[in-house]
Amino acid sequence: MTDPQPWVALTYRGLADLLATAAVDTWDAPSLCETWLVRHVVAHVTMPVRLTPVEFATEMAAAGGDFTVLSNSMATRGAALPRTDLLDQLRSPTLHAWQPPGGGAAGALSHAVIHSLDVTIALDRPTVAPAGAVRSVLDTLTNASGAIFGIDLAGVRLEATDTDRRWGSGEVVRGDSGSLVALLSGRTLPDGRSLPRG
Structure with missing residues (x-):
């Protein structure tokens, strides 16, 4: 869009x-x-x-x-x-x-x-949110390498389970696009997962 x-x-x-x-x-x-x-x-x-x-x-x-x-x-x-x-x-x-x-x-x-x-x-x-909207925001956050919310993505590989999108290299963090957006926004998921701050 x-x-x-x-x-x-x-x-x-x-x-x-x-x-x-x-x-x-x-x-x-x-x-x-x-x-x-x-x-x-x-x-x-x-x-x-x-x-x-x-x-x-x-x-x-x-x-x-x-x-x-x-x-x-x-x-x-x-x-x-x-x-x-x-x-x-x-x-x-x-x-x-x-x-x-x-x-x-x-x-x-x-x-x-x-x-x-x-x-x-x-x-x-x-x-x-529409699926395209979530993917668009995910692209924005990954293109910024986590910097928007102060996330440290060094040594992290993100893999979306609902698309073929992949980013980075290192320890694999998998989730649907929405969960990855939340993680890149500095949130802790209900299962306890979070990404480190820079």
Whole structure:
């Protein structure tokens, strides 16, 4: 796909559809994001629906310019919203069109895919992002040799079990494309696997 933005919308809609039919306690299940429940992940990705650029700048200033502080604060506040509000925000055209500053459509796709996997892998549910979107993000992360999230791929060979893609040489790490994306994003999989930081 030349323009990845349509994949962003499909990923968020898929996540909304999954959570709309899931048990209520699913929202309070742990995600792959350390310390965040599913509801925190949803609150995080939908932040662009709730904040204008001016409001974002104000919140960033209040956080002392630390995006991690801002992100955690906004996720905590957003997680307290009614589930129906968060589902509506996942389906919002504003979210589907949003692009991170300097990241463009590719950055928006990575954000959507990685965080959707934070939910689906943790819940042991099928991936909601289109297969092509997951492969595109996987290519981005492997082409960067793990540097985006500070992963050390020296002596590591990645093998996707759902495609013929292979990267690197050394100790073999196998998994479906979504699991490899999560590993390259610094996540620990439910089976305990992780990749070393550089």
